Amino acid sequence: MQIELQRAGDPDGRPVYRQIADHIRSEIAADIFGAGARLPAIRALARSLRVNRDTVALAYEELAAEGVVESAVGRGTFVRLAPQASPFQPSLSPLVERLLEFERARPRFGSGKAAVAMHAIIPDPSLYPAESFRRILNRVLRDGGPELLIYGGPQGYEKLREVVAERLRKVSIDVGSDEIVLCHGASQGISLSLRLFAEPGDTVAFEEPTYTNLLATAFGLGLKPAPIPMRGDGLDLAVLERTLERPEVKLLYTIPTFNNPLGTTSTLEHRRALLEIAARHGKPVIVDGYEMDLRFAGRSVPSLAALDGTGLVVLLTSFSKSLFPGVRVGAIVARGRLVDALVALKSATDLSDAMPLQAAVAEFVARGHYDRHLARLRRILRSRRDALLDALDRELPTGARWNVPEGGYQVWVELPDGIDTGELLADAVGAGVLFAPGSQFRHDGRASSDLRLSFAMAREDDLRRGVAALGRVLRDRFASPVRRAAKVHI
């Protein structure tokens, strides 16, 4: 946070602490700090503004007295949620209240405008093939006729289903266009496929740590969590066996390739064993393949959908991370009656998707633009990953460990026990880097000593700067000497 302070008091006679409080109040009013956002730690802000800690503490106390922020012991100072507009607001369903509670507990990243953004998996807009996509979209709209402008069928634009099926067949997933339901990104794929098999009160199994929005979706649907810990080669199969055996557990959700948040890919043996367990218990497996087109190193491992001989696997894919997220196009691949059920659910949810976009994606892929774009994207991702790993080697203290992803956008870092990365975040923002703390990926939001670094948004120089900032924060905090970390990879 940058504030131009008049240290001897400003023309209005405001002391320094009030200038700070006024500045933060105006940032909150401008929604730069949204409801629930965490303010920078007192120490970090004092350091960056070069004022005494007590001055910042006083500013925060003033804002707290006004009810603008609130402090939670040991966790920091947060912007209070906006007061309810009217005393007669209808009461929300208990499920939605629970979802709001989950959202409130999510880490907030504050303004951190100058900080290197390594917290989110949002692909770098400078890499989007915007110009070629725009030309194709224009052509599709010009030539597509009214067919594209009325409601499409709930299963989605046929040509895109054909194009997606053809790509999947190339990676040994034997699928026809009639076994695909297009949807609004993998996110909608998650909620539709959870609803296929589970109703409120049921339990769902998933890897932990896992994708934050899987947790939000499951909570919003009234589903109970059955987390399965992760091991080096994939989720813990012994725990999976015990979990799927329970009748109330209706399905497994898994991200076997370029796992979010870990970045790891499970082995072929692990995949076979997982399917065997699922088949033994007759439990469906939802496979989130959101980054499956983004392998830039190593050998690919057959998808669970390619290995499945039972029809229990439902595969989700997406163009969000490989094209751009605003396109909101994903696909659900399923067998037999599941397809009819998905079409019914999709229709009941939103009738259909935006056909012009689906038609443009179909053309974009069919004309070879997508593969050309992927080739470039993979090259860039690989060098970003290498820059990040190199910086981690140089900057992180002994005892830190991380993995080496072969695709996708994320690296998981484990710090020595006892470090709460959720707590560390405010200091990191002050020092110039944003990361996703491990608590964000756990169903109970418990503190943890791990974090996810994303190389989706930041370029190589920024990645180096961000990791250097993280190294500084760790050094300051723990006064631990930074030695070249032994190359301990997870």
Ligand SMILES: Cc1ncc(COP(=O)(O)O)c(C=O)c1O
């Ligand atoms: C594991 C996982 N699945 C699904 C999604 C959402 O993808 P989409 O934009 O296709 O809805 C994300 C987004 O980060 C993700 O990490």
